[in-house]
Amino acid sequence: MTTATTSIQTSATPLGRDDLARLVAKDIAPGSFVNLGIGQPTLVSNYLTEDQDITLHTENGMLGMGPEATGDDIDGDLINAGKIPVTELPGASYFHHADSFAVMRGGHLDICVLGAFQVSATGDLANWHTGAPGAIPAVGGAMDLATGAKDVFVMMTLLTREGASKIVETCTYPLTGVGCVTRVYTDKAVFLTGPEGVTVRETFGCTLEELQKLVPVPLNLAA
Amino acid sequence: MTTATTSIQTSATPLGRDDLARLVAKDIAPGSFVNLGIGQPTLVSNYLTEDQDITLHTENGMLGMGPEATGDDIDGDLINAGKIPVTELPGASYFHHADSFAVMRGGHLDICVLGAFQVSATGDLANWHTGAPGAIPAVGGAMDLATGAKDVFVMMTLLTREGASKIVETCTYPLTGVGCVTRVYTDKAVFLTGPEGVTVRETFGCTLEELQKLVPVPLNLAA
């Protein structure tokens, strides 16, 4: 087990946000159709290569979204789900909101990448609402993405600022979706989640034993 | 009552198919969106005037359908629901089948005109299947039209070849829709149907009394 633990370590230090984004980008199969959530997941687009031929979907009605627009390319009619001006790549297409959500809800997206507050051992996702009294709830397309994409990747730091694991036995925050997350990319490790619980694919700057001390659910080792 | 009966008579003889089509056309309000069923209802298009500015819908994916195509205008990609080549009028639009049926099913068509085997006193329609043993059933868009249009007009002869009334207390043929027909145009009279039963709007070549003898449901007289 100790040997195996060492063998899955791919980095001597925890990964920064950009390194993590680079790793997620590398893991996306060529030709995939992908939706990148608002915030940290958006960084992934910086590391997708032309060879990968990835098509980005934005839920406000477009496939073939290009990079963020700058200068004269800024067009108020061409924005992403985060309401940031973007560009159009050759081969793009526009459609209305019901058609756009059908792309997600119908199971046509290969991958969506989302941020999270918590992910449970069986892949439940909590990423839309703290549930705090007085907080104004806002869900957007999070539940549709979580439920609709073939694979749901989460990107987050493993620990909260207070040092608590965001991978949990059962989510204490309100759920976004049940059993939907297939993979969790964190600064300290990549986890696979599903009905059989949590499997560690690789660790960054820690051993499996050290990781297990941080995470309150049993960790399996990837075969 | 006799006086009233006489007063609603608008023609000394029963109406032929073309006269009936002309009458239906005249009753369609300007600016209406209309679907004309296969067969006799198609004749109505011959009598719509340019002033009426009627937009015809065909359920295989078009608004703004023009007259039947002839000669060089025949195009295999431009047909109506009866699979007959038609033409396109300025301002036409094309859409896929789900969008096309949403036009009907969503209640956006002002009028559809259909043929019928039978119409019940409360507007039930039977027009798709004789129910005869061994008959191959085929429904097409009849049920969607019957259920979706704001007004469903039926065009038919009042009597079968055997002399039986097609306006009946209860349909004996399999139903197309329940309580959907609002108006029935026949060679002998125009009837209004609905929850309150059958009202005669006008008669052709017969008195209300003569008509009542042919039709096995109580006939009211239009106010």
Place this chain on the structure above:
Amino acid sequence: MLNFADSVQEAVAGISDGSTVMIGGFGNAGQPFELIDALLECGATGLTVVNNNAGQGDQGLALLIKEGRVKKMICSFPRQSDSWHFDAKYKAGKIELELVPQGNLAERIRAAGAGIGGFFTPTGYGTMLAEGKETRIIDGRGQVFETPIHADVALIKALKADGKGNLVYRKTARNFGPIMAAAAKHTIVQVSEVVPVGGLDPENIVTPGIYVNTVVRVAASSSAGKVA
């Protein structure tokens, strides 16, 4: 019957108190600012508004909310960095909120236009947004029953209309326009340009004129290109 209004004021004049009003747009893209301003001006109140958001900054829908004209918001994402007018009303208990996952919002609007009585969807299953709703397991997946959202009026923005009310849109400003046009009893559209009948290619029309009741031209410069 289709009508071409001479002004946004004329276009919205028939909107009455207590109406359910759908407003197109996602962020500022496709937001019919001039129609919303006219709605504010016309004084209609007690409105239920359907929009993806709940107003941003000090313009459009945010002002309608500020002025107390909106009784209820049906939306997916009310909380934004600049949604202060909604935030204040909500915290004061002066506005009702029906929070709907964005895909359910779109599909429920589409269902209204397409005559669907209700549908089952996996979105939201097992979450607090499905509480109190009918659920069933279909093909092994938990699903929630959702109902259509109908409206009295839709205010939307398109790029061009032809003389028959057929519409085309521009880029991601298309968003909710086509489905709201079909879901409302009366659809009012502001466009940058009106072209003659025959001026739009029948293959490329996004919203057929059957869904459009009132068209009003608004000079493009006044609203296109606004970025939040």
Place this chain on the structure above:
Amino acid sequence: MLNFADSVQEAVAGISDGSTVMIGGFGNAGQPFELIDALLECGATGLTVVNNNAGQGDQGLALLIKEGRVKKMICSFPRQSDSWHFDAKYKAGKIELELVPQGNLAERIRAAGAGIGGFFTPTGYGTMLAEGKETRIIDGRGQVFETPIHADVALIKALKADGKGNLVYRKTARNFGPIMAAAAKHTIVQVSEVVPVGGLDPENIVTPGIYVNTVVRVAASSSAGKVA
């Protein structure tokens, strides 16, 4: 992954016995004749076919039925003046028929592509086509519960594809193509022309390439313009 096949034979080679195959077209418009001929040639049998009709004359789907490859038809209008091959099989009890009102057929196909688990519709309520189905009264109207129709494969015809598999159609030949492309696991499209990426206006694309798996060019003259 999108693939461009060199022949219709190559395009359909992966279709296996027992598949559910959607075939586009309404009458002859939009009917992918060459793909159907290749399906006949490839020998796949025990098929469930979804099409509006059940074959006409001695071509296309009618031949598949004649050759006994079709176990079941899901369609709205099987009986036509020239549907003799279907008629014969049906009367001999050699083909199963699921008769679906055309709008329910379209909406059920659309539901499959859009991830809807089922929906209520007034169409068919109170008729023999609703027998055995769940019903409920919604807003005072009787409605029937209908379920999505998924398929393993869709064979459709479009006018043009670009290098990303984006499609545009021609006139009423569009019909079932866009919704079938979204409802099938694997969509095979015959087009008259393939244009480079960027050769189609993003505003006018009807079927985005995400719904397309295999594109094959078939010279237009061989099928366009056929009239029943």
